[in-house]
Amino acid sequence: MAERSDFVREITPPDQDYSQWYQDVVTKADLADYGPVKGFIVIKPAGYAIWENIQAGLDRRFKATGHVNAYFPLLIPESLLVKEADHVAGFTPEVAWVTHGGQETLSERLAIRPTSEVMVGEMYGKWVHSYRDLPILINQWNNVVRWEKVTRPFLRGTEFLWQEGHTAHASGEEAMEETLRMLSVYHEFLATELAIPSRMGRKSESEKFAGAEITYSVEAMMGDNRALQAGTSHYFANRFAQAYGISFLDQDGTEKAAFTTSWGMSTRVIGALIMVHGDARGLVLPPRVAPTQVVVVPIGANASAEVAEAARRLAKELSSGLRVHLDDRPEFTPGWKFNEWEMRGVPVRLELGPRDLAAGQVVAVRRDTGEKQPLPMAGLAGQVAALLERIQGDLLERATRRLAEHTHAVGDWAAALPILSERQGWVEAGWCGSEACEMQVKAQSGATLRNLPLEQSAPATCLVCGAKAQYMALWGRAY
Ligand SMILES: [Zn+2]
Numbered sequence: 028m029a030e031r032s033d034f035v036r037e038i039t040p041p042d043q044d045y046s047q048w049y050q051d052v053v054t055k056a057d058l059a060d061y062g063p064v065k066g067f068i069v070i071k072p073a074g075y076a077i078w079e080n081i082q083a084g085l086d087r088r089f090k091a092t093g094h095v096n097a098y099f100p101l102l103i104p105e106s107l108l109v110k111e112a113d114h115v116a117g118f119t120p121e122v123a124w125v126t127h128g129g130q131e132t133l134s135e136r137l138a139i140r141p142t143s144e145v146m147v148g149e150m151y152g153k154w155v156h157s158y159r160d161l162p163i164l165i166n167q168w169n170n171v172v173r174w175e176k177v178t179r180p181f182l183r184g185t186e187f188l189w190q191e192g193h194t195a196h197a198s199g200e201e202a203m204e205e206t207l208r209m210l211s212v213y214h215e216f217l218a219t220e221l222a223i224p225s226r227m228g229r230k231s232e233s234e235k236f237a238g239a240e241i242t243y244s245v246e247a248m249m250g251d252n253r254a255l256q257a258g259t260s261h262y263f264a265n266r267f268a269q270a271y272g273i274s275f276l277d278q279d280g281t282e283k284a285a286f287t288t289s290w291g292m293s294t295r296v297i298g299a300l301i302m303v304h305g306d307a308r309g310l311v312l313p314p315r316v317a318p319t320q321v322v323v324v325p326i327g328a329n330a331s332a333e334v335a336e337a338a339r340r341l342a343k344e345l346s347s348g349l350r351v352h353l354d355d356r357p358e359f360t361p362g363w364k365f366n367e368w369e370m371r372g373v374p375v376r377l378e379l380g381p382r383d384l385a386a387g388q389v390v391a392v393r394r395d396t397g398e399k400q401p402l403p404m405a406g407l408a409g410q411v412a413a414l415l416e417r418i419q420g421d422l423l424e425r426a427t428r429r430l431a432e433h434t435h436a437v438g439d440w441a442a443a444l445p446i447l448s449e450r451q452g453w454v455e456a457g458w459c460g461s462e463a464c465e466m467q468v469k470a471q472s473g474a475t476l477r478n479l480p481l482e483q484s485a486p487a488t489c490l491v492c493g494a495k496a497q498y499m500a501l502w503g504r505a506y
Contacts, residue, residue: 049298066185077297078297080317082168096168118237123174144263151163156275158197165193166190169188181298191289195268210260221315222315226245227244231465232462244256246503248433254503309371349412361378437456455499455502458479459491459495461492463492
């Protein structure tokens with residue numbers, strides 16, 4: 028049987044090759060596999076179960092803020108796609124086209140949706156006539172295809188799963204409120220469910236969504252200090268409404284164009300989960316989204332019938348309120364099982380041996396810290412639930428501290444350059460607002476302007492040119 032140390036050696040240490048470590052965790056923790064076409068991955072059951080928990084947490088929040096779910100078609104006629112000039116210019120390079128139906132060449136090419144603003148705009152144009160038809164608050168859970176050159180499981184895929192919210196409103200103020208509300212929903216969701224702190228802010232003109240008036244994002248810091256845009260919320264003003272004819276007769280009797288928004292979060296956040304919390308032993312899952320929260324392992328290669336029975340009883344008892352798995356496979360040693368469940372990121376392991384049974388206790392082991400503690404069997408469910416809550420809170424606290432420690436407020440370029448180019452963290456500094464300065468940062472350090480944080484401290488001078496700054500900006504290398 029495999030020894031403990033042999034098992035762990037299968038994962039490349041993160042400080043040796045972070046990117047290889049990431050790929051190892053994805054495959055060894057059985058989250059995904061590579062499909063036959065480059066950039067298309069299979070999300071395996073262990074990965075999909077995480078996505079289902081993410082979906083449930085987001086969907087609950089969307090419904091609580093007044094949204095309903097619907098589904099729009101996969102294929103977009105080319106003539107529709109070209110109506111919004113900026114949008115088409117931004118997305119055309121990565122569109123996959125359908126040109127044939129069976130043997131027949133189609134009279135018009137059909138785009139596989141890279142996103143659905145166009146399709147939704149066309150339909151809302153048909154549905155909206157009067158101010159009484161507004162607002163429309165619809166979300167859809169779907170897949171999109173973008174022909175990416177460089178792909179990485181979960182982080183950048185040719186096909187990925189996500190949700191896209193699309194709303195239409197009678198006024199710009201209301202649409203802007205919606206845009207910011209959903210940005211806050213993402214921010215709160217990431218912190219509460221995934222234990223991932225993030226910075227909310229506005230994207231620069233060069234980084235905003237193609238066709239948007241304003242794009243906001245939530246940016247999270249990964250274990251290698253790179254930034255990951257974890258969700259976006261776009262305010263379109265009436266750009267899409269004008270292109271797709273979403274207009275309405277207002278209460279004052281005049282015809283007006285509606286104001287629209289869209290917002291999305293994707294399977295990318297599974298990549299964020301891996302990189303924010305994972306360690307040299309593999310995945311570390313926050314209890315709220317962990318498909319298995321507790322694994323019960325009877326101790327002893329040939330655990331006595333008494334221990335086996337007690338472990339079964341325990342697992343059954345706990346599973347009334349928690350997601351529990353009993354690993355009683357006789358063909359593996361406890362050590363092998365410990366490693367496997369550690370690699371898969373299960374938050375708590377409960378070990379039960381003959382001596383524990385005699386003492387009326389189990390040994391609980393935390394995945395995040397490795398800390399062991401005996402817990403009395405009496406009232407175990409409540410204690411394990413409390414331990415899971417503590418782990419959830421500690422993970423967020425650790426990640427929050429890390430984000431703060433690696434965000435550097437520096438005022439001059441000489442100090443910022445090594446931080447950005449050597450990926451020591453993010454830089455928060457003044458920016459004059461010129462694209463020339465933004466491009467200079469990118470050219471010299473490889474970092475991009477992540478966003479202009481919603482909470483702005485008083486900026487002094489531009490990090491690059493030294494002129495009076497207009498904003499405080501967050502800079503960092505990104506995925
Ligand atoms: Zn400048």
